[in-house]
Amino acid sequence: MSKRAKIILGIIAIFFIVALIWFGKKNKTNIIEFETETAFTTTIVKKTVATGKVVPLEEVEIKPQIAGIINEIFVEEGAVVKNGDLIATVRVVPNISALNSATGRVKSAKLAYNNAKVSYDRSKSLFDKGVISRQEFESTELNFNNAKLSLSNSESDLEIIKKGSTSGLGKTTNTNIRATASGMILEIPVKKGYQVTQTNDFNAGTTIASIADMTKMIFEGKVDESEVSKLIVGTKIEVSLGAIEDKKFPAILNFIAPKGTEEGGAVQFKIKADVTLDNKYFIRAGYSANADIVLEERKDVLSIKEGLLRFDRKTEEPYVEVKVGEKFEKRTLKLGTSDGVNVEVLSGVTKDDQIKIWNKASKKDDDNDNGGRRND
DSSP states (O other): OOHHHHHHHHHHHHHHHHHHHHHHHHHHHHOOOOOEEOOEEEEEEEEEEEEEEEEESOEEEEOOSSOEEEEEEOOOTTOEEOTTOEEEEEEOOOOHHHHHHHHHHHHHHHHHHHHHHHHHHHHHHHHHTTSSOHHHHHHHHHHHHHHHHHHHHHHHHHHHHHHSSOGGGTTOOTTEEEOSSOEEEEEOOOOTTOEEOOOBTTBOOOOOEEEEOTTSEEEEEEEEHHHHTTOOTTOEEEEEETTEEEEEEEEEEEEEOSSOEEETTEEEEEEEEEEOOOTTSOOOTTOEEEEEEEEEEEEEEEEEEGGGOEEETTTOOEEEEEEETTEEEEEEOEEEEEOSSEEEEEESOOTTOOEEOOOGGGHHHHHHTTEEOOOO
């Protein structure tokens, strides 16, 4: 063999060896090692969080029974009062039109009374002399009594318009604003000198103070329509307050609204719950709050971590890959309740199956393999 032929064969041999080494490394890098884990038994609790606030169970608004000017306020916000305690006094400012009308009615009533009295005195004198019958006299007496009553009523009306009360009512007066319930003064939206209006069929009236029993508080919040059907009145929930850290107050759901309201494109349903208070804390009305509500609980069920799941792109069925010998086999699953971390497995794997743990290196192959994770 010539020297040139030997050189050519040597070069070919070197290329061949290099090619073998290159292909060997390439195949080695394509081999991906996957770790595995097994299914396990646990309790899965599915929860939702309702946002809202805590408010008194009942809040009473104190309103005047007559229009006027606030003359004096005797309590402050935060004060504890009892039913009947004096809150404020109102100085009556007579309505000119009503005053003129009442004055006119008194004058007319006095004129009618005077005429009736003259007629009564004359009839009585004639009756005593036997000139007229008893029937005629009693008719005149009735007219006189009616005129007397009409005058008294007119004068009382005039006195009420002027003073806000009448002497015939004794110590009771509309100008004294008193508490109609026991509790704490939450708010006094008026000040001395403010003009107030009375409550009637056409006017809600001016609120002088609001009172509530701060020992009876409720949570008011809202839940989405997708979750409201899973709620049951009487369910125990936990309420946490933004103003009090690391403390949860037990509560019992007592109301679920039969009608929802649309907010931001979603339908929300109002809920209420009785909150059990802790004497160590003073809970103020209007504190922002969150309520943890258990929608579903599954005890001692076979589960896997949600990170092990993949979803078929065509059928959207969930599956995992189980190690069988040296390979992994696709297993379609039937799933139950999920808490966002673990998910219940109804069928598809057992506690002994070695389930593939997906890693970043497998993502490209997984995407090309007609499957992938679903972003729910």
